Amino acid sequence: MPRVQLSEVTKYFGNKLVLDQVDLSVDLHEVVCLIGASGSGKSTLLRCINRLVKVDYGDIYLDDVAITDSQFGKVGLHKRIGIVFQSYNLFPHLTVLDNLTLAPRKVHGKSKKEAGAAAQEQLDRFGMDSFASAYPEQLSGGQQQRVAFVRALMNRPDVLLLDEVTAALDPELVGEILGIIRELKAQGMTMVIVTHEMGFARDVADRVCFLEGGRILEEGDPTRMFSEPKHERTRAFLDRIIEAGRL
Amino acid sequence: MTNSRLPEQGSAGGANRRPPPPPPGRSFDWREAMAPSLISIVSIVVVFGALAWLITSAEQWPRIKLQFFSVDAMVAAFPRVLQGFWINMRIWLIVLACILVLGIALAVIRSLRAPWFAPFRLMVILYIDLFRGLPVLLLVLLFGFGIPALNLPGMPSSSLFWGSVAMVLSYSAYVCEIYRSGIDAVHEGQWAAAKSLGLTEWQTMIYAILPQAVRNVLPAMMNIVVALQKDVALLSIIGVRDAVREAQIYTASTFNYSSLIVAAGLFLLATIPMARLADYITHRDRVRRLQIGG
Numbered sequence: 226m227p228r229v230q231l232s233e234v235t236k237y238f239g240n241k242l243v244l245d246q247v248d249l250s251v252d253l254h255e256v257v258c259l260i261g262a263s264g265s266g267k268s269t270l271l272r273c274i275n276r277l278v279k280v281d282y283g284d285i286y287l288d289d290v291a292i293t294d295s296q297f298g299k300v301g302l303h304k305r306i307g308i309v310f311q312s313y314n315l316f317p318h319l320t321v322l323d324n325l326t327l328a329p330r331k332v333h334g335k336s337k338k339e340a341g342a343a344a345q346e347q348l349d350r351f352g353m354d355s356f357a358s359a360y361p362e363q364l365s366g367g368q369q370q371r372v373a374f375v376r377a378l379m380n381r382p383d384v385l386l387l388d389e390v391t392a393a394l395d396p397e398l399v400g401e402i403l404g405i406i407r408e409l410k411a412q413g414m415t416m417v418i419v420t421h422e423m424g425f426a427r428d429v430a431d432r433v434c435f436l437e438g439g440r441i442l443e444e445g446d447p448t449r450m451f452s453e454p455k456h457e458r459t460r461a462f463l464d465r466i467i468e469a470g471r472l
Numbered sequence: 473m474t475n476s477r478l479p480e481q482g483s484a485g486g487a488n489r490r491p492p493p494p495p496p497g498r499s500f501d502w503r504e505a506m507a508p509s510l511i512s513i514v515s516i517v518v519v520f521g522a523l524a525w526l527i528t529s530a531e532q533w534p535r536i537k538l539q540f541f542s543v544d545a546m547v548a549a550f551p552r553v554l555q556g557f558w559i560n561m562r563i564w565l566i567v568l569a570c571i572l573v574l575g576i577a578l579a580v581i582r583s584l585r586a587p588w589f590a591p592f593r594l595m596v597i598l599y600i601d602l603f604r605g606l607p608v609l610l611l612v613l614l615f616g617f618g619i620p621a622l623n624l625p626g627m628p629s630s631s632l633f634w635g636s637v638a639m640v641l642s643y644s645a646y647v648c649e650i651y652r653s654g655i656d657a658v659h660e661g662q663w664a665a666a667k668s669l670g671l672t673e674w675q676t677m678i679y680a681i682l683p684q685a686v687r688n689v690l691p692a693m694m695n696i697v698v699a700l701q702k703d704v705a706l707l708s709i710i711g712v713r714d715a716v717r718e719a720q721i722y723t724a725s726t727f728n729y730s731s732l733i734v735a736a737g738l739f740l741l742a743t744i745p746m747a748r749l750a751d752y753i754t755h756r757d758r759v760r761r762l763q764i765g766g
Contacts, residue, residue, distance in 0.1 A: 277664055303670035314665035318683045327679060328669035376669070 226289060228253045228415050229384055234273055234283035236266075236439075243269050245439040246283065251384075254413045258426040258447070261436035262462060267419045270436070271386050274417065275306040287384070300332050307377035311389040313369045315361040321348070321372050322357040325379055333380070347375045351405070367398030374405055385409065387418040391425075403429075423466050427451050435459045542730045549722040549731030556718035557738045563636060563714070564704045568697060570640045575647030580682070582648065583655045586673055596648070603645040609706055611638040616710030635707045639700075647696055654689035655681055691757050694750030701743050715739070 227250035236244040243266045251257050259267040272278040274285060276292060285292045292302055315324050325344035329335045335343070348354045351371055361369050370390060377385060387406065391399045403425050409416065410429055420426050426433055427447045434444040435456070443456040454460045527533065581589065582596045603611070616635035623629065658681050666676035708717035715735040722731035 272664075275668055277668060299672065300670035303668060308668045310661060310665065312659075312661055314659075314661040316662065316665070316680050316684075318687065328671065331675050331679060332670040380670075 226253075227251060227286075228255070228288060229274060229417070230286040230289070231270075231274070232284045232286070234270070234280050234285060236269055236273065236278065236281050243439050244273070244280070247439070247441055249434065249441065251415060251417060254415055255431045256410050256414075256416045256418065256429055258430035258433045259417065259419045259436060260421075260423065260426060260433060260462075265436040266439040267436045268388055271308075271388055271417055271419050274384070274386055275308055276302060277308070303328075304333065304380045305382050306384045306386065307380065307382035308386040308388065309370070309373050309377050309390050311392045313361070313366070313373045313393070315369055315373055315376070317361050320358050320360055321353075321364075324361070324372060325376050328376075329379055344375075344379065347379060351375055365398065366394050367401050370394065370398075370402050371405065374402075383415060385414055385416045387416060387420070389419050389421065391420070391422055423451065423463070435462065437462070538728075540729050540733050542728055545722075545726065545728040545730035546734050549719060549734055552718040552722065553715050553731055553734045553738065556713055557715035557735065557742075559712070560704050560714045561742070563632075563707065563712075564701050567636050567639050567643070567704065568700055570636075571643045571647050571696075571700070572693075574640060574644040576651050576682070576686075578644060578648035579651035579655060579685075580677055582652055583681075584673055584677065600645045600648060603642050604649075606642070608639065608642045608703065609709065611642050612706050612710060614638065616707070631710045632707065632712050635710045635712060639704070639707070643696065643700060643703075647693070650689050650692050650696065651685060653692075654685035654687075657688050658684045687757075691750065691754035694746070694753055698743055698746045698750060701746060702739055705739075 229249075229251040231247055231249040233246040233248060234244055235242075235246050245266075247266075247270060249257070249270075259270060261267050269278055273280050274292070287297075287302070287305060290296060297305075315321075316327070319327065322341060322344055325347065326335075326337070326340035329340040329343065330337060345354065345357065348357055351374070353368070353371060353375070356364065356368065356372065361372070364372065370393075373390075390406075391402050394402065399422070403422070406416070406418070406425075407429060418426070418430070430447045432444060433447045433450050434441045435450070435454075435458075436442065437458055443450065443454065443459045445455075450459070451463065454463055530536075578596050578599065581592045582600075584593075612635050615638035616631040619627075619634045620629045620631055628634070655677075662680055662684070663676060666680045671679065705714060705716045708714050708720070711717070713721075715738055716732075719731040719735040723729055
């Protein structure tokens, strides 16, 4: 049984077709990387999975239950699917601890003490216990992104969505974030990752999907796909990446 | 040392590399340091002195001085004008508090996107069109004279109360638009992050967006605060005995306008520090933005 299943997902922005009948299934503990040029629809596809973007046609299932189903209620889906963004999107007026405890307290009804203890435990786990009372702007980009990971993991989600999480970071800070993702994979987290880090995609992904024009043109085992892509568009895309020195 | 065997490589060569000597020092020259400020002071004294001489040597100056700057009249009018000014300040603070609260409530209603808010959104839009499109003076007259004349049962009948209500309604329309620009300026990613964490639209607004919006608009809001401080004087038209009214009363009995100058001085005493505070807050906000941007 796939953990996440997308069936003929179609999305328009105005008259522009962004996703064209996309089928995708992600198994339990599987890590799927979405690659493709800017505007290929990969970020939109990711945001459809946790309903940040509403699909126009097609269905998305989490453990065989449609994500629009009433059993998720208003907040259930967000408890089970976490997301980390390219630009961290931490709340700048809240301390790290308040960033982490906002949703547990206001959405899931935990007490301040309970949520605070849980947040502290997560910070310890990621070696960031000293950041609790800092404000986001006092931290480096890499540290902010690590806090964003902790925030997404606070509810112990079943699926984690990563939207170009290293794209805004200085090159020397990318490593610490990739380390966290590897660790999460080792713990069995199911992840859908949009990334431009092809080398990383090859290492960490169980499966790579190449998107262009809102469709998955090719998908498969990362080693095979990066060495001998079947589709000529995939080959052209990878050639451009290699030319830019990113693989 | 293997370096000695290598060919000479100019300033980049290892052991022989020496930094250039410090530039020749220049001792502190007080004339050079003081000259610009001295020139400024002298030119200010010359220009303003010339202006003062021009004005006071005018043929009509003694009449002007008697009419507007009579020290005796000022001293005589001062206690009543100051008493009136104290009323100005109290009205200002109360009206300001009401405006800030009403303005933020209107801005929140206008910014929420859920469909069932549509009728309230429309009401706010109509409200803003109406009250931003009418002169404050007209509203003050309409409310301050009109409503007490109705003798509504159970409603206050004081002109001061209804005049203040008119000020609140008029200013809230502007303040609402300022808050709204601050809400719009919060990055879209903040909404996405809050939604992905499961916050409802209302919770997102209260806990994530509004605190950032208020910080965004603080400089613009300070200008409103200063403008309101002097616009409170509009209430004198409906008989509120504020500083302007008290000064007018004195003028009416003595035909001397120095009492108005006293009121003007009191207003400046209050508004100039507020304007400086506004400048300071704007400056601090700019520094903060530049730091985040860098």
